[in-house]
Amino acid sequence: MIIDGKLFAEGLRAKLTEQIAVLKQNNGITPGLTVILVGEDPASQVYVRNKQKFAQECGMNSVTIKKDAETTQEELLEVIQALNNDASVHGILVQLPLPKHIHEQTVLQAILPEKDVDGFHPVNVGRLSIGEQSLVPCTPLGSLLLLKDKLGNLSGKKAVIVGRSNIVGKPMLQLLLKENCTVTIAHSRTENLPAVCRDADIIVAAVGQPRLIKGDWVKEGATVIDVGINRIEENGKNRLVGDVDYDEVAPKASFITPVPGGVGPMTIACLLRNTLTAACMQSGIQDPNQIK
Template sequence: MSEPLILDGAATAKAIRAEVAARATKLKEAHGITPGLAAVLAGDNPASVTYVSMKRKACAKAGITSFEHVFGADATQEEVLACIHQLNADPNVHGILVQHPMPKGLDEDEILATVDPAKDVDGIGRASLGDLVLGHPSFVSCTPQGMMTLLKRYGIDPAGKHAVVIGRSVILGKPMAIALLNANATVTICHSKTQNLAELTRQADILVAAVGRPELITGEMLKPGAVVLDAGYNRVEGRGHDVGDCHFESCAAVASAITPVPGGVGPMTIATLLEQTVAAAERSVGK
């Protein structure tokens, strides 16, 4: 086969961030509003701390005000809920990101459900997920929405295609499967209890790997010409860079299009968070 199309998430995310910055400037000039994104972080999970730091820098470049509310691992449910209620009522905050996982002892589901759906720019509250199932979501979980945007910008239409999603987490696998279904794909969901995984992956016109197992998917498990979206991001000792859930070289030899790791799905997550924050700010003025 010829070389696959590389779905360049880094370049696409850069274009989206520029669009977001232009929209933020327009909001400020027309309505005197600066979009605001608040992050709520409890504990000291290294990945969470890193993500919030990346988000802060991205906000600054996009003309979005970043607010951060940091709690220790001993934070109480009442303290975090009080913070969420305060942010719901703050007109300067248009988006709320509850960084997960939260420490043991906190009811993450209740905290997420307390976020005003109009400000749930991370798209993982009960109301947001319910609206996604109903087919008219305000905000979709950022990584799945980033992948859907990547498909759209590269002219890949899921309609009529067989999509196989590996992974069923509430922030990635499940919303991605529903988003593809809403885009008129036929969807199969695979997970840790799935038998004969390779038989199912070989049927996929679009394969989404979102299970967190390094290089689980190899080229021999793909249908020739498949589109591969690799949402994995795994640190492997002795490797010079993080690797995805797909073995890139063997999959690229079979696929028609594929996301690299790094530089594929990852950059789209924060770009989508920024985009949905600006969209929330625009809706606040009836735009």
């Protein structure tokens, strides 16, 4: 079965819209998300427009601050500090990548952990690793929601994550461990990667190599989550493909995410979920599902 991430994301946004309406009516709180965009990267501009559009549709206050590519690191840090001090801003997101003269980690660490809706601050990374409540990176969180929706209880399943990035691979490891999976992280130095993958009940591909995962790497009935988004030229046309060779793998998998239309739509939906969570936590509400 194909996992329709677009449809699931629509349902998640609908639930968030209801929760935000209740939060406004009963608590007088409107979640606020501010996105900072530095430079003119075309892909980043599209992502930021979509984030603002969906945030506003859900009933959030959404603001985009655009800075030119020559903005200094010090100027950017001043903007973040002002947002840290603004109680109406519950979530701050700095769109990556940043211009080369700006150190990404310095900027990300300047965001208050409770407003870090990307989940990249070391405090949130640490909280996730020891099982405390935290803001979780959006793409792995979206992947987990899709897995639990299709498989239910993940306890005891063997999971292989191909890719060890701070954005997907490592937080995905922590999320699956919390679900009591037995987890292997594979990467460029892993020996006999096909054999490692063939042992998995769940494969999460997040390595950035087009169609790396082949049909004979996947056992019958496995669930495959393809996080990769790669633009390639094929037959004279540009197209998006994942890290999984979809045509080969789909016949063997019990569930598989397509590219596009799988994990991608979940990333923005989970950003909005994180913003609501951040607004609730900052207001003393520990669980958005307990909004009254």
